[in-house]
Amino acid sequence: MEYFIYESEFRLLCCRICQTMVTQKQVKLHLRSAPHSLNIQEIRLAQEWASKHDVFEGQVEAHVNLPPRPDDAPPIAALGPPGTGGIRCEFIPERSTSSRPNCPYVGAELRRIREHLRVKHDWDMELKGGRRSAAMTDEERSNSPWRTGVCYQRLFSSGPGSELFEVARGLNLEQSRAQDDESQAALQRAIDAFQSKGKDIRSREAERIDEENDFTAPNPWLRRLGSAVHLKDFSGKKDFLRGLIAMEYEVDPDDPDKSDDAQLRFTHIAFDRLVNHAKAVITPDVVSWNALFEVNRKELTKERTKPFHFRFKPETQRRYALVVKQLLAYIVRCMSFEDKADRPPFKLSIRQQSAYDIMMEHADDLTDAWKENGGDPEAPEVVRLLDLLETAVLELYISVLDHFTKDTEYDSVLVSFLTVLSVRADGTWEGYEGFTPKLSAIMAISRLCIIKYAVDQRAKTIKQKMQQGQSQEEAEENSPSHFALISEMTRRFMVGGGEGWETTPTQFIIRLRNFGMAAQNNTAAHGSVSWDKGREELIYKGIRLSVLDVQAMMRLAVQQLETILYKDLLLFTEYSEQSPAELGLPGIPWDQLLDNAANETIGHSFIDTLFQRDGGASKGWVIKKVLQDSSLRSKWIKSIGDNGVEINLRMAYRYGLRIEKALELLAVLAHISGGFPLRAWELLVVRHRNTSNGGIRNILCDQGLIMIVTGAHKGFTTTGRLKIIHRFLPREVGTLLTYYLWLVLPFWEDIQANVWDKSIFNAG
Structure with missing residues (x-):
């Protein structure tokens, strides 16, 4: 049992954590208390287990029936190490016929043993108060009827049978412990020696790269990727392979020439600038829509239905760029080996070798210029060389893509890099589920660079023609268009080749990605969510979430929001958990509240129905309350005139802070009680009224419940489609949201317009 050890000698249970004995009746109370705090289902399981053993029913029964334990008996292991420094009573009555003491009492403190002697044996040394001399202390030690240095234990923590008793008298516990420790250490050394050879073999297994074996270890993904x-x-050199693509720079500050990582660092800086500049030109005002559709082509004969974009989240853009930066690190570090046998086998084309040499030359020059200018990034020479390095990096990357391999795809440095990229840090191979996003990253960055390369090439051609004497208009007319340049490169090396076309690395990537996506779609995903029925807990990747804790959290959030809404925003300073009706708020006619979801009028909201039902009496409800209450009026109003009401700036600022807190609580409650929308930002952009760009509002009322209609944004940048999801809020949350939109928000918007001259209101 995970909670108790059954001690058959004593017919008792010993708690593994508390190291104290427990009887049959005490199981429930013991497990319910700290540090266990178990629920009733777990306690019942423990009681069922205990009932199968011969255990004393109660503590009194155990105390009466258990014989005294000999003081020379070894300690009870389940109770843990015995206490030391105990004091054993050795009082012998005057009329006793025995010369040996028979009192079993053991005390942990001297005052306890003195009290025992006085009460139990009517013996007292009649010590006087004040400090005792050394002679009196020695006399007390020599004449006292007790023995010190006793080892002791106890069965129960309190109650009958909880007395201390002596153990291990005459035994050398320190020597026994030392012998046990030495025996355990010798045993552990023998076990370690026995396991060392197997451990060594298993450690080498992680580093080993075995040939594919379709019989003993079939792995279609690894066979298709070809890494093995x-x-x-x-x-046995997987760490070496991982080091080729590592993003840690190894630079000797005393001699940077010892490592290529100094140049690599500037190469990565130039690539980051390249990506930022490329993102600025992939807009329809720079290149045509037609060109964006063309660069997004995946097949030679099939048009794309969506244009290319790079509107990913910043973290996704960073991950995508990281893959290509690892490729650059792989090229630089591999090319630093003089012997090709020391690196994975690939072949650079003449164009790639030339582009690499130019890139490294600019990187060397930039390294020197950086040192000469004291690391000033704004120095003219540093800026000039960084621009040249950025152009060289782009030229090298385009040459890597534009590579027709004559023999095998693995001659390409890009495909060779992919095999190394598939080696995980723990020595295993990356599966298709984790590798296909990296393939997508390469394709996205490649399309981005093709557009940037086309823009640069057109600008370069125009400049050359103007230098030859042509006018600006003639040069632009006679230079190839962005679409022509992008189309030529896309059809040349970015799509699956047609009949008679050469092999390119991007063809390998496209087919490998399609294979991985198909495998992922046809394979059941690993489960990561489970439900513990006994504890009523949701388990997600080892994290336990109790339903009761969630309910308690929501109740607390509702109470906090009610306090803020009614007391701070609706200004009921006397609020103490009264209902809206008791506070005097206008009631919400849920049964008669009808909302027209088809009404597309700009600014329309279901709150308009509430204003219509009461004839507009609730309009300006909060400002009317402020003006009618003398105490509120003195705090809020500075002056009243024909131009309106002047609000106290400090009160307006404090009111805004409480608005923010209320919205935070509303967001949490709507997110959890509404059924957990896919992502938080769908909830953060809901609109309570119609807008010209957003269209129909997201917050509606249907059949007496507040409904939030959200469009799931996940995949929107790729598919261009929103998934519409309907979520209903419980009445408790819907009531608070309605009062906020109905009474609080109009007052807050009026404050912003009058105090801070705000001209635009957010419909969110």
């Missing part, structure tokens, strides 16, 4: 075949000469 391409890297077969580097078995």
